[in-house]
Amino acid sequence: MSDMKYTKDHEWIKIEDGNVAVIGITEFAQDALGDLVFVELPEMGASVSKGDDFAVVESVKTAAEVYTPVTGEVVAINDNLEGDAELIKKSIDEGWIAKIKMTDESEIADLMDKAAYDKFLAEQDH
Amino acid sequence: MSKQTPLYQAHLDSGAKMGPFAGYDMPLYYGEGVMAEHEWVREHAGIFDVSHMGQVILSGENAMAFLERITPSSFGKLPDGRAKYTVMTNDKGGIVDDLIVTRMASDQFFAVINAGCKDKDIAWMREHLPSGVDMQVLDDRALVALQGDSAESVMRDLFGMDLSEIPYMWLIEASLHDGTDVYVSRLGYTGEDGFEISVPADKARALWDKLLSHDKVKPIGLAARDSLRLEMGYCLYGHDIDDTTSPVEAGLGWVMGKENTGFIGAGHVLGHKEDGVDRQRVGIRLTEKGVAREGVDILDAQSMEKIGTLTSGGFSPSLKGGVGQGYVQTDKAESGTKVFVNVRGRNIAAEVADMPFIPARTKSMKKKAA
Numbered sequence: 214m215s216d217m218k219y220t221k222d223h224e225w226i227k228i229e230d231g232n233v234a235v236i237g238i239t240e241f242a243q244d245a246l247g248d249l250v251f252v253e254l255p256e257m258g259a260s261v262s263k264g265d266d267f268a269v270v271e272s273v274k275t276a277a278e279v280y281t282p283v284t285g286e287v288v289a290i291n292d293n294l295e296g297d298a299e300l301i302k303k304s305i306d307e308g309w310i311a312k313i314k315m316t317d318e319s320e321i322a323d324l325m326d327k328a329a330y331d332k333f334l335a336e337q338d339h
Numbered sequence: 340m341s342k343q344t345p346l347y348q349a350h351l352d353s354g355a356k357m358g359p360f361a362g363y364d365m366p367l368y369y370g371e372g373v374m375a376e377h378e379w380v381r382e383h384a385g386i387f388d389v390s391h392m393g394q395v396i397l398s399g400e401n402a403m404a405f406l407e408r409i410t411p412s413s414f415g416k417l418p419d420g421r422a423k424y425t426v427m428t429n430d431k432g433g434i435v436d437d438l439i440v441t442r443m444a445s446d447q448f449f450a451v452i453n454a455g456c457k458d459k460d461i462a463w464m465r466e467h468l469p470s471g472v473d474m475q476v477l478d479d480r481a482l483v484a485l486q487g488d489s490a491e492s493v494m495r496d497l498f499g500m501d502l503s504e505i506p507y508m509w510l511i512e513a514s515l516h517d518g519t520d521v522y523v524s525r526l527g528y529t530g531e532d533g534f535e536i537s538v539p540a541d542k543a544r545a546l547w548d549k550l551l552s553h554d555k556v557k558p559i560g561l562a563a564r565d566s567l568r569l570e571m572g573y574c575l576y577g578h579d580i581d582d583t584t585s586p587v588e589a590g591l592g593w594v595m596g597k598e599n600t601g602f603i604g605a606g607h608v609l610g611h612k613e614d615g616v617d618r619q620r621v622g623i624r625l626t627e628k629g630v631a632r633e634g635v636d637i638l639d640a641q642s643m644e645k646i647g648t649l650t651s652g653g654f655s656p657s658l659k660g661g662v663g664q665g666y667v668q669t670d671k672a673e674s675g676t677k678v679f680v681n682v683r684g685r686n687i688a689a690e691v692a693d694m695p696f697i698p699a700r701t702k703s704m705k706k707k708a709a
Contacts, residue, residue: 248374250654251630251661253685269683271630273373273654274562295628 217305218321219330220282227305232318234283237309238270238301241334246272249298254290255311261287263320268310270301282324285315344390345481345540349547353558360561361455363391368560376563377656380529384487385559386550391454393461394477394537398447401471406440406448409467411586411608413596417442422508422524425594426586427463432607433582434589436460437574441510441524449510449522451482451535453576467603481543486533486567488700489555494523494534497549502534507702515546528564530571530699570655572622572664572694578633579620579650579664587611588666589620619672623649623680624692625661630654631680631687637667638686640677647671649680657697661687664694 218226223242227235243249253269261267266278267287289312294300301308315321325333341364350357355366366388368376379385397405403414412425419442427435436456441449452460464474485493494500498516502525505511510524515538522537538546550556565575574580580589585608592612600609625631630653637647652663663680671678674693679686 247368247372251628253629253683271654273377273566273656274368276630276632 217327218282218324219327219333220280220324221333222280224279224282225305226282226321226324227309228321229312232315233288234281234285234313234315234321235305235309236279236281236311236313237305238277238279239330240302242277243302246270246275246277248273249301252294252298252301252310254292254294255287257287257290259287261285261313270298279310281313283313283315283320284317285313288312288314342391344388345543346388346390346483346547349544350388350558353551355558355560358561361391361453361457363454365391366558366560368562369558371557373560373562373566374656376557376559377566379557380487380531380559380563380567381657382488383555383557384485384489384493384533384553385557385563386547387484387486387559387564388481388547389484389535390481390540390543392482393452393454393457394480394482395450395452395461395464396447396475396477397450397464397472398475399472400446401469402446402448405467405469405472407596407599408602409464410440411595411599411602411605412440413599414440414442414448415598419444420509420511422510422526423594426580426591427460428586428602428604428608429582430604431582432585432604432611434576434580434584434586435463435582437576437580437591439524439526443510455577477537479540481538481540482535483538483543483546483550484527484533484535485550485556486527486529486531486559487555488532490531490533493550493553493555497553504706506706507532507704509706515542516549517542517545519546521546525702527701528571528573529567530573530695530697530701531567532700532702566653566656569651569653569662569664570657570696571699572696574620575651584620584666585611585616588616588618615669617669618647618666619669620650620664621667621672622692622694622696623652623663623665623678623689624658624696625680625687625689627688628660629680629682629685629687630661631663631682631689635663636681637665637689638679638681639671640679640688643679646678652680655696661689662692662696667691
């Protein structure tokens, strides 16, 4: 999908309605974390700034912060993850963490597209 | 440069994710992940490479007296072949290391010490070594743990070894199918039945591969080793116990032998036993969703004041929730005491809980009557 963007911290971002960023973690991050057991979601309505850790994904092995690559307000959180953290791995539609209504849409320009992210991952292998 | 155990290549061949532990490059987990490995050990059997641990033989006429000097335990009434969990204490009454000592004979003992403490322990023992004791570090041996309910039948199927009469915490000398001489001890770090097999390093790979050939056996990494021991409330040295924790604070007073009052640090440790201690190691079970790990503050649920710190913690695959252990003020150490654990600023409800968190399934320690 052409509207998918990625960060170097292995979040994926899908832009909806022009100014809402749906955020989740990529397959690379999922594999690195292993069995997911708990997700700490942000508060609805919270204001977040680009670079903030706004959610935490806990696996058996470790805890990983999830960073927002955009500034704005949390307008939706995926409550289903509270019952089953492993949903994160299912699909973008089931595994998203939160939606953020952006205040500065130009921040999207800093993100990688699929091709750039794949290249970034390939470079990490070395 | 990290050290490697004799089984390093075996781990790579099994697709292990390797990582540093106590100066060694060790398998953290294999292909199926930590949760699957944990559950496999609880249901069947797993093998662990614990060759990074130190194996030491102490022998000579003064070996027993030496052990009763460096540990608070008594070994005089221990039968030959019987293993004992104990600790080495320093002159402040802190713990140098925890270890398993097996009495091979009244003048010969086999000790297994932690990988991360190996150099320190050997230096400590050497420093206190009296005449009449010979210390032999078995650098040429590997150690493989087979843990799980199927362990006894695996040993029978693969090596024709009938271990059904060997109680928990006993060691036997045995031979594998190819004639390799091994020590087999019925003990472990998972709470399951199982064995630790001390094997010459050059025979370790053959033993490992033979064990893996059994359909009930899978290789298990250090990550699941940690979650398995955490469910049992076993201590991890450097986290739950260290140079500054007294055996009494750690809830390990039971390792002390009544007759032994002359061990290093006895003045402090016996005082702790007599007068009580200000803090105690306890189990912490989260009653809300979440995971609390080492270093997290423990708060009193009423006053919201800090009463202790978590020294280990994680997710229990068996209980599907967060568990941990830590030290709290003695007056808050009673099982059922309501607390919070403060994880990244968020208070998660928890309570002081008895350990082990799930029942141990180890065998009886007693030999059956003939």
